[in-house]
Amino acid sequence: MAEKRKWRMGMVGGGPGAFIGPVHKMAAELDGRMELVAGAFSQSGEKSRAAGEAFRIDPARAYANYNEMLAAERMRKDAIDFVVIATPNNTHFPVARAALEAGFPVMSDKPATMSYAEVEELAKIVAKSGLPYGLTHTYAGYALVREARHLCGSGQLGPIRKIVAEYLQGWLSQPIEATGQKQAAWRSDPRLNGPGGCIGDIGVHAFHLLEYVTGLHVTSMNAVLRTVVPGRKLDDDCSAMLRLDNGAEGVLMASQIATGEGNGMRLRIYGEHGSIDWRQEDPNRLRVKWGDKPEEIRHAAAGYLSADARAAARLPGGHPEGYIEAFAVLYREFADALEAWRDGNPSPMPATLPGIEAAMRGMRFVERGIESSHKRTWLDF
C-alpha cells in the first residue's frame, strides 16, 4: 500500500442480529483509518447478503462463506488488507489459519481457539507467516486500564501482593438457550463454544486483564466450575484461586448466573504501598488508594495521567468514552501494526495490543481451569 488510504477489512461473522460483528465495524472505522469492504457475515449466503446490504458494502463482496471471500478477494486489485473474525468460537481457528495462509493479517475475537493444542498450532502459523495477529480483549483498550497498568509497571503501588478480578453477568440466570436466544444457544453448545462455558466466555477476559495490568504471570490455579442452571451443558459459574510468579495470590470470579448484573467487570490490585480499583461499568474513573495518604479518583483523559493512558483517549476529560472507543483503541493499534508490517518491521505488533501470546495464555487458563475443577486440585500452568 504505497498511497495513503484506509486499510480494507473483510469480516467473518456479524450477520443479522449478531452482537460483536457490528461492534468490530464501528470500532475499526472510528478513527478513519480502516473500512469494512467485504465479508462472509453468516453461514447462509442470503443472510450474508442481507448483512452486506445493511453495512452498505458492494453486494458482490458479501460472500457465502469465508473460503469464497479469501479466494475472490485475492484476485482483486482492491483486495481486503486483513480479516476480522467475529464468529462463534469453533470457527476462530480454521478461519485464522485460512486467512494467514492466504497472506492476510488477522484480528480475531477471543477465545483464539477451542483448545491449547490448537492455539499452539496457530502460534506456529502466525510465526511462519510473519503477519500481524491481534486478539480483541476489549478491556485492554480503556484509558484507565492503561493507567492502572502504568501504576503497576512503574512500581508506584509497590510489590503486588493480592489481586481480585471479577466478571459478573446475570443474563444466563435462566435457560434462555432453550428459547433459541441466538447468543445463548451457541454458547451453551460444547461443539460450537468449546469445553469452557463461563470460564471461556468471560473468565478469560478477567484473566487477561489481571495479567495485562499487573505484568505478572499466573503460575498455578485451583478452580471450581459449576453448572447452576439445570440442563445446561457447560459451566455458568467459576471461582478460582491463583498464584502468580512474584508470589502474589489472586482470586478470580466469573459468573453468568449473577442475577441482575449486566457487565460487572472489576479489577482490584493491592500492592505494598497502594492499590487500584477499576470497574468496567464506570470506566472513566480509577480509584487509587494509598497506605499513607488519602484516596484518589483519577479521571480519563486528564492531563496528569501517564502517556500510555493519555494516548488511549480521544476527547477532553469529562466527555465520557466507553466500550466502542476502548475497542477502537485496539483497532488503532492494529492499524499501527499493519503499517509497521507494511514497512518491513519484523516485530510489527505494539506491546499494548493483545496478540498470539495473550491467545496462548488464555487457552491455557481455560484448559487448566477445567482440569483443576475436575480433579479438585491445584494445577501448575
Ligand code: NAI
Ligand atoms: P453472535 O451469535 O451474536 O454472532 C455470531 C455471528 O457469526 C452470527 O451472525 C452468525 O450467523 C455468524 N456465523 C456463524 N458461523 C459462521 C461462519 N462459519 N461463517 C460466517 N459467519 C458465521 O455471537 P457474538 O456474541 O457476536 O460472539 C461472537 C464471538 O465474539 C464469540 O467468539 C465471542 O466469544 C466473541 N465476543 C467477544 C466480545 C469482546 O468483548 N471481545 C464480546 C462478545 C462476544
